[in-house]
Amino acid sequence: MAGPLTGLTIVELAGIGxxxxxxMMLGDMGADVIRVDRTKAHVMDRLADPKFAVHNRSRRSVxxxxxxxxxxxxxxxxxxxxxxxxxxxxxxxxxRLGLGPDVCLARNPKLxxxxxxxxxxxxxxxxxxxxxxxxxxxxxxxxxxxxxxxPVPPLNLVGDFGGGGMLLAFGMVCGLLxxxxxxxxxxVDAAMVDGTALLLGALYGMTGAGLWNAEEREGNLLDxxxxxxxxxxxxxxxxVSIGSIExxxxxxxxxxxxxxxxxxxxxxxxxxxxxxxxxxxxxxKTRTRDEWCAIMEGTxxxxxxxxxxxxAPHHPHAKARNAYVDVxxxxxxxxxxxxxxxxxxxxxxxxxxxxxxxxxxxxxxxxAKEIEELKATGVVGPQA
Numbered sequence: 001m002a003g004p005l006t007g008l009t010i011v012e013l014a015g016i017g018x019x020x021x022x023x024m025m026l027g028d029m030g031a032d033v034i035r036v037d038r039t040k041a042h043v044m045d046r047l048a049d050p051k052f053a054v055h056n057r058s059r060r061s062v063x064x065x066x067x068x069x070x071x072x073x074x075x076x077x078x079x080x081x082x083x084x085x086x087x088x089x090x091x092x093x094x095x096r097l098g099l100g101p102d103v104c105l106a107r108n109p110k111l112x113x114x115x116x117x118x119x120x121x122x123x124x125x126x127x128x129x130x131x132x133x134x135x136x137x138x139x140x141x142x143x144x145x146x147x148x149x150x151p152v153p154p155l156n157l158v159g160d161f162g163g164g165g166m167l168l169a170f171g172m173v174c175g176l177l178x179x180x181x182x183x184x185x186x187x188v189d190a191a192m193v194d195g196t197a198l199l200l201g202a203l204y205g206m207t208g209a210g211l212w213n214a215e216e217r218e219g220n221l222l223d224x225x226x227x228x229x230x231x232x233x234x235x236x237x238x239x240v241s242i243g244s245i246e247x248x249x250x251x252x253x254x255x256x257x258x259x260x261x262x263x264x265x266x267x268x269x270x271x272x273x274x275x276x277x278x279x280x281x282x283x284x285k286t287r288t289r290d291e292w293c294a295i296m297e298g299t300x301x302x303x304x305x306x307x308x309x310x311x312a313p314h315h316p317h318a319k320a321r322n323a324y325v326d327v328x329x330x331x332x333x334x335x336x337x338x339x340x341x342x343x344x345x346x347x348x349x350x351x352x353x354x355x356x357x358x359x360x361x362x363x364x365x366x367x368a369k370e371i372e373e374l375k376a377t378g379v380v381g382p383q384a
Contacts, residue, residue, distance in 0.1 A: 003030025003335075004342040008083045008176060011036060011075065012059070013066075013099070015088025017132070017156070018192065019116045020055035021165025022086060026172065027058030028335035029344050034082075034360055036075055037063045037353040039381030051328040055165075056350030058335075062361065063354030063381035070379040072098040076107050078364055083179070084112035084172055090129075091121045101187045111185040112175035116168050118159070120191035132159035135192040139163075140214065141200055148218045163195030219270075221245070227276035228253060228267065231306055232284035240284065240292050243302035253301050257283050354381045 008031045012023045027033040035056065050056065062078075065071040076099070079085050085104065087094045094100045094115075101113045118135045119125040125138075136142045136159040137151075146152035168190035175188050206212035212220050219225040228244040244253040250267050254260045257280060265272035284292065289305050296303040307315060313324035313331040324331045328349035335344040357380050361371050374380045 002342055003028065003344045004339055005173075006030035006342070008032070009034065009081065010172070011079050011082045011085040013075075013085070013087040013089070013094075014038065015116070017088075017160040018164030018168060018190075019086055019088035020053070021161050022114070022116065022168040022172065022190075023059060024055045024057055025165070025169040028346055030342070033059035034078060034356075035059050035061045035351070036066075036078070037061050037381075039063045039065045039354070039378065041353070050352050051349040052330070053350040054327075054332045057327065057332075058347040059351065060356035060360060061351035061353055062357045065379050065381070066097050066099070068379055069098070070374065070377070074361070074374065074380065075099060076104070077366075078360070079104055079111060080107050081364070082108065082111065083176055084114060086114040086116060086168065086172070088116050091117065091126050105185050109185055110179050110183060112172060112179055112188060113185065114168050114172050114175070114188040114190060116164060116190050118164075118192045120194060121189045132156035132164075132192065135159040135163070136196050138193055139196040139200060140204075141196050144200075144203065144214070144217065144223060146217055147224070151217070158199065159192045159196050162199055163197075164190065164192040167192075167195035167198070225270075225273060227273050227280055230277070232281055234287060234289040234292060235285055236288040236290075238289035239306035240289055240296075241304050241306055242280075245302070249300050249302050252299060256295055256299070256301060259283070352383055354383045357381070357383065 005026060008026075010023065010026055010031050010033045012019065012033055012035045014020075014035055014037045023033045023035065064074050066075070087099065089097075095102075101115075104113055105111055115121060117126070118130040118132075119128070133142065133153045133156075136153075141158055142151045142153065144151075145154050168188065171188040171190050175186055179185055203212055203214075207214045216225075217223055222229060224230045226245075228242060228250050231239045231241050233239055242253060244250040247267065251260075254262075254264070259279070265276065287295075292303075293305050297305070312318060318324055323334055325334045325346055326332075327346055332346075335346055338344065357375075358371055361374075361380070362368075366374075371380070375382065
């Protein structure tokens with residue numbers, strides 16, 4: 001396998017959430033990502049076997065005590081020949097450890113130094129704790145998602161992974177491309193509040209144009225307010241999704257549900273959306289999810305069954321595209337996007353903490369004697 005990022009080396013200071021997501025994406029695309037894990041177990045390590053940490057796949061692990069000067073020196077030697085590094089700490093933590101951007105760029109002037117935070121490197125909230133739900137709350141995203149009664153967090157997909165991990169991955173690749181031209185490194189400040197706001201760009205535009213009521217949930221075109229864009233329960237208690245926005249798709253929806261010849265209000269008559277949702281709701285409950293699939297799937301209604309994560313890998317479309325792969329005995333999403341020549345792919349399951357310590361340090365010029373001394377003093381840890 002030789003993905004499009006083959007030949008690039010990234011040093012990742014271990015964290016949780018968006019940082020690992022970014023590194024997984026870079027690793028799946030061929031980069032040699034070296035994950036610097038703690039020498040002692042993290043609370044997340046106790047939840048399940050490391051192989052189930054999907055976002056930790058496609059890279060090697062070295063365990064280092066970052067609280068020691070000798071451990072910091074180990075990391076600095078790792079980054080001397082690296083193309084990039086990422087760190088997941090609150091602002092100022094990396095500097096206190098002795099691994100801030102000034103120190104690292106002094107060792108390697110071409111280094112692209114990625115920083116992943118929720119609030120960003122500056123601002124009044126920069127140094128306080130937070131989680132995905134807080135970051136998306138501040139941007140307007142959380143307010144827009146859910147039913148009329150209250151906002152509902154969309155798992156941690158929007159802040160951690162869309163607005164965080166993917167934003168940092170994009171920033172790292174941009175920085176690496178520029179570094180190849182200029183010969184100079186720089187800092188990438190990726191913040192979940194920034195990335196989430198960016199994801200909302202189209203909705204901010206619709207709000208500005210008067211096409212979206214930002215104060216109302218479940219009353220707009222794409223938030224479940226429209227009868228032709230949402231989910232419906234079926235006879236067997238499962239659900240289907242409908243996205244028949246365009247007139248020709250809406251006409252097909254009416255045809256397949258038997259409403260074609262009924263005198264109905266206009267599709268975009270917002271005052272009638274509630275009434276029409278009730279009407280469609282009654283109709284969808286007359287058949288099972290599979291029966292509706294037989295009627296609607298594969299048509300231009302813009303239809304799909306609402307699948308569970310256990311069902312999704314077995315759908316014919318997912319199978320045809322090899323959208324899921326079996327790694328370490330269970331299905332998980334395949335590498336994406338896809339390339340015609342430089343093939344992407346999962347290199348392997350998440351490594352155990354410190355699994356490749358000897359291998360990595362040896363590659364970076366540490367002698368066998370140095371490695372044994374580092375182990376003996378606890379600067380680097382044994383394989384977990």
